Amino acid sequence: MIVVTGATGNVGRPLVRMLAEAGEKVTAVARRAPEALPEGVRAVAGDLTDAEGFAGVLEGAEKLFLLFAPGSFAADVPGVLAAARAAGVRQVVLLSSQGVATRPESASHGQLGAAIEEAVRASGMEWTILRPSGFQSNVLAWAEQVRGARTVSAPFGDVGVPFVDPEDIAAMAAAALRESGHAGRTYVLTGPVAETPRERTRVLGEILGESVRFEEVTAEQARAQMLTFMPADAVETTLAILGAPTEDELRISPDIDTVLGRPARPFAAWARRNIDAFR
């Protein structure tokens, strides 16, 4: 049985679907037990900040897809991993972040991520680590403005970064969980091309069949808005990635192509699947 954490999220939901379609036995976990799951998938409520309580979720599991989402920043990572091992889990696939390598000085992206990766590598279980770039789904933050005023207000309108489709991340996780040859591997996951916020806005407009206006805001305005829901260090690192990506953050990774045997998907594919959020 495979336990999928973050099962109601951008990556976890499609991962649960892919594993169920492939005939795997799946337990889908989030703090609020997931609903509307594929037939046969078990839904369980579990909190990663409570390693002891989480042990019950892991009973009977052989494999674990693990993420530490913002709601689990206080998670007891070694505790959760020890509980997994004690429950008989022999393989873990970790959703990490490219920032572990590209922003080592950042407490949020680099240092916390590196500590979590290290705990996974030292867990005694077989491991695979996924390091995605920014998610294409981050534009859901624009949905309300697009619905209400057909406008996107964002900083760094002409800076492109190769954001990745969360369904590609899920497909990589499914491959790592189901196929051999991925143990001890760390994969970097990016999109196929660096697209700018202005280009993403145009794509949304084309799919909606209506023009959507792009309005550039200053980094200062973006910072003030982001500080309302993110810690200061995470805000600074995110702004740096969006406004001044490093060479490594601009490089298109071959890993999705190599493992899945098809190219990574561009933003337009994500946008077509999710356009209802913007109508």
Ligand SMILES: NC(=O)c1ccc[n+]([C@@H]2O[C@H](COP(=O)([O-])OP(=O)(O)OC[C@H]3O[C@@H](n4cnc5c(N)ncnc54)[C@H](OP(=O)(O)O)[C@@H]3O)[C@@H](O)[C@H]2O)c1
């Ligand atoms: N967005 C990006 O650009 C980006 C880039 C690189 C890496 N990442 C990484 O991707 C991960 C987020 O993935 P995502 O976008 O698929 O997630 P998401 O859509 O933000 O959803 C988070 C999921 O985790 C669950 N969750 C939150 N806190 C939890 C807790 N304490 N215990 C158990 N489950 C909890 C949520 O459900 P409940 O709220 O019901 O618990 C939900 O299922 C993070 O680890 C982040 O660092 C993101």
